[in-house]
Amino acid sequence: MKTMRGEILGAVALCAAIRSVEASPIDLSNALPNFIGGGIGSTTEYAGGKDRIVGVVPGMRYVTSGGHLLEWYGTYAQYNFGDLAGFQWGPALALRLGRRNVDDPVVSQVHSVDTTLEGGGFVGYEYSHVGDIPYRLRGEVTVVTNADAVYSGARISLNTSAWFPIHQRMFVGGGLGATWVSAGFNETYYGVTAEDAARSGLPVYTPGGGLNQVTGWLAAIYQINPSWYAGAMIYYQRISGDAAGSPIVTQRGTRNQLTYGVGIAYAFR
Template sequence: MHKRKAYSKLDDPRFLLMICCLISAQASRAAAVDLPGMLPSMVGGGLGSTTDYAGGKDRFVGAVPGVRYVTDGGRLFELYGPYAQFDLGGVTGLQYGPAVSLRLGRSHVDDPVVSQIHEVHTTVEGGGFVGYEYEHVGTVPYRLRGSVTVVTNAGVVYTGARVSLNGSFWMPVYRRVFAGAGVGASWVSQGFNQVYFGVTQEDSARSGLPAFSPSGGLEQMTGWLAAIYQFNKHWFGGAMIYYQRISGSAADSPIVTQRGNRNQITYGAGVAYAFD
């Protein structure tokens, strides 16, 4: 029987960079550096490789969509894979609004030991974000963006909340080539870590891993590099690599230390179409 992969690795709400959702979404910002004041709406998708779940080492290949739509009133809707947000502020400057994320669970994993640990069900997270985007249109144009996102699933799967801080930088390096980089970090509640990284006494008896009850706090640090090429007015292509380092109490989980790796790599490529 075909096993359904667990996508719980997708836990960075601002850049959800599972793959090149970032490329399809951020391409519009890179284009805007070349064409100040013109921020096109875009749709795209990416294909890439990531780990089965946060802290794991088995990998799979997957595809994800990306959408960026600017309304007639200047509001911005963004969809990156399982994460969506609606900006009630400006396309540049202060940005804020609601955010929704589909956090997929950990089940039917390939690892024979981790498969004996409690399954984690898919859940919907809701919350909001606030950020600021700065556009520099001088001799060397560039864009800076920073944001804070807070989401929770109100105790459906985990208790408490997740808080993510992210920043990005984009600039043109040639007429049709753009480069970007970003950093981020996430803080989580104890209830979150216990669900995704904890090992109960029952889990321990089944799997042979030691019981573990993590605390909350810093859960991961992230960094990414990306490049985008503009083929013509409408089409963009890009590639990226995204690094996550499981941190804090989560990094001490036997799921990570004995069966996985605290260093997580995601990479992929994608295309995007810009429309007026």
């Protein structure tokens, strides 16, 4: 069975958008709505590949009675013990999907990678500006590891976002990000062992750690009515550092990874 990459999260266009936009069409200082929804999108079959797949993923946002925030977007979930606007922090979980039975006949001869659960935490800050041109800014750093279950070491991600209203019912947003990884991570997902080389014909490659990718995205969200939202997103990743030098990428795939999708969600109080 083919596996979807963790980055299919970008396909939940509405879910990623509604986490930074308000229930009110203009006043960004109001409380975010709770919501449940999902999206459908297209992405590459694995990180660094060029064959594409289509996937469907869920999303949810819920504020507890104690004022804590649970967010779940596709393969990623976090629980915020901090403020809804201001300093934020808490645990994070991510399901990193593997690479198995892929379409590429050469990469299919490279060692398979199992799906693994990553755990860690995040810290961040969210700012909401109220005025003639309201906007919302958000930035956070997330650190996760899988405790050597599939790879050794950890991943560190920095992500930023900004949202602006362009109409009473329309918002646009964008963001930039970067990810640093351990050598063990790159060896698992981008390395080619001597056994892999003998089977596939690719050269042996042992990457180190460091910058793994840079990302950018653009999205739009439309409020259909007080309860329903629809959105669309395009998400770009450029594989960097030692990962970009892997023959899995240079000979069989591409550094430029594009994910796009649409979504819909139901908001409730």
